[in-house]
Amino acid sequence: MDNSTLLNLAGTFGTPLYVYDGDKIEEKINALRGAFPDIRIKIKYACKANTNISVLSLMRSLGVEVDVVSPQEMHLAFKAGFSPDQITFTSSGVGFEEIEECLAEGVLVNVDNLSALEKFGQKYGNTRPLFIRIRPNVQGGGNLKISTGHGNSKFGIPVEQKAEILRLVNQYNLNIVGLHQHTGSDIKDGETFLQAAEVMFELAMSFGNLQYLDFGGGFKVAYREGDAVTDMKDLGEKLSARFRDFCKAYGRELELWFEPGKFLVSESGFLLAQVNVVKNNPNGTLLGLNTGLNHLIRPMMYDAYHDVVNLSKAGRPAEKKYNVVGYMCETDDIAKDRDLPETAEGDILAIRNAGAYGFTMASNYNSRFRPAEVLVYQGKEYLIRERETLEDILKNQVLITF
Numbered sequence: 381m382d383n384s385t386l387l388n389l390a391g392t393f394g395t396p397l398y399v400y401d402g403d404k405i406e407e408k409i410n411a412l413r414g415a416f417p418d419i420r421i422k423i424k425y426a427c428k429a430n431t432n433i434s435v436l437s438l439m440r441s442l443g444v445e446v447d448v449v450s451p452q453e454m455h456l457a458f459k460a461g462f463s464p465d466q467i468t469f470t471s472s473g474v475g476f477e478e479i480e481e482c483l484a485e486g487v488l489v490n491v492d493n494l495s496a497l498e499k500f501g502q503k504y505g506n507t508r509p510l511f512i513r514i515r516p517n518v519q520g521g522g523n524l525k526i527s528t529g530h531g532n533s534k535f536g537i538p539v540e541q542k543a544e545i546l547r548l549v550n551q552y553n554l555n556i557v558g559l560h561q562h563t564g565s566d567i568k569d570g571e572t573f574l575q576a577a578e579v580m581f582e583l584a585m586s587f588g589n590l591q592y593l594d595f596g597g598g599f600k601v602a603y604r605e606g607d608a609v610t611d612m613k614d615l616g617e618k619l620s621a622r623f624r625d626f627c628k629a630y631g632r633e634l635e636l637w638f639e640p641g642k643f644l645v646s647e648s649g650f651l652l653a654q655v656n657v658v659k660n661n662p663n664g665t666l667l668g669l670n671t672g673l674n675h676l677i678r679p680m681m682y683d684a685y686h687d688v689v690n691l692s693k694a695g696r697p698a699e700k701k702y703n704v705v706g707y708m709c710e711t712d713d714i715a716k717d718r719d720l721p722e723t724a725e726g727d728i729l730a731i732r733n734a735g736a737y738g739f740t741m742a743s744n745y746n747s748r749f750r751p752a753e754v755l756v757y758q759g760k761e762y763l764i765r766e767r768e769t770l771e772d773i774l775k776n777q778v779l780i781t782f
């Protein structure tokens with residue numbers, strides 16, 4: 381999306397504002413499909429990345445299905461028009477009642493621990509199909525906070541507990557239709573996926589009724605120009621070849637599933653904010669924005685890098701280094717040491733790569749409103765979330781007057 385469109389949107393809808401480029405989302409979906417032309421693949425969008433129901437609706441219209449991690453996400457998916465058979469609930473240490481709730485709606489459930497497997501067996505036996513999430517003990521992910529497949533991770537059933545898994549599967553005659561793993565986020569090295577896939581292929585041979593293998597999400601996207609990303613074409617070729625070999629050995633053609641979050645929506649998103657204050661400190665110049673970690677926590681939480689563009693000065697050369705900070709009463713760094721054109725109070729900045737884990741991680745901390753959201757698709761702009769008001773902050777609060 382070009383800078384002048386973004387600037388106009390800031391003018392029309394105000395700031396802070398999340399903007400999503402629906403055409404970019406479509407491009408990413410096509411890129412993923414295009415990397416696996418000869419394989420039956422299914423994209424299960426990991427909607428935790430961005431659960432706006434209009435974004436979900438766009439995904440659905442483009443033939444993408446959905447992976448949810450809570451019953452609430454399941455209900456949002458229903459609202460967006462998904463049917464139960466298009467939804468998978470990947471549970472992670474949840475109470476068993478959440479698994480029951482999703483099963484009651486007819487949603488396929490993915491369990492990540494032996495205790496849940498046993499409870500499932502006791503209650504449902506082989507009356508429902510089931511997915512099992514394994515931990516392949518493969519290190520993958522941009523940093524430890526977003527690595528989920530390694531040997532110390534809480535996620536999935538460690539692959540070395542195969543005997544216990546099989547004991548429960550046999551005891552309750554469980555109908556295991558899929559195996560799942562998600563090794564981490566921001567995985568740029570395709571070898572990591574291939575390594576984890578080998579673990580899954582080997583384990584899969586012990587299950588007789590599989591229909592799907594789910595390799596999770598975690599493809600790395602570019603955060604700045606020239607950034608290394610997962611080479612999808614190379615991964616597609618290599619994984620397809622290995623998957624075909626596996627299916628031959630297994631004796632049945634399975635479906636290959638991915639559940640990307642960031643890959644589909646990160647680059648589509650921009651957080652637009654206004655410069656409240658330019659602070660010329662002796663040790664550097666700060667740009668204080670009308671947003672902060674309450675709206676985009678990734679820089680503070682993960683040291684995530686987000687490119688920043690001054691939309692009001694688009695096209696002008698970078699003249700100066702700035703530190704971009706938020707307005708929260710905390711250390712609230714958004715971007716450090718960025719070369720930008722001379723920036724003034726009132727300028728509108730775009731924080732890029734804000735489509736994933738941006739709004740969904742936003743809060744009302746400092747009792748501030750969360751931003752509005754706009755989706756632009758095929759030349760049309762849609763307000764997909766209204767700006768909050770004080771009513772939203774007060775909703776559910778109970779005033780006891782002492």
Ligand SMILES: Cc1ncc(COP(=O)(O)O)c(C=O)c1O
Binds near residue numbers: 426564
């Ligand atoms: C189970 C599962 N699948 C998929 C994803 C999506 O990861 P990413 O956004 O890196 O593609 C996540 C993210 O945490 C996850 O936990």
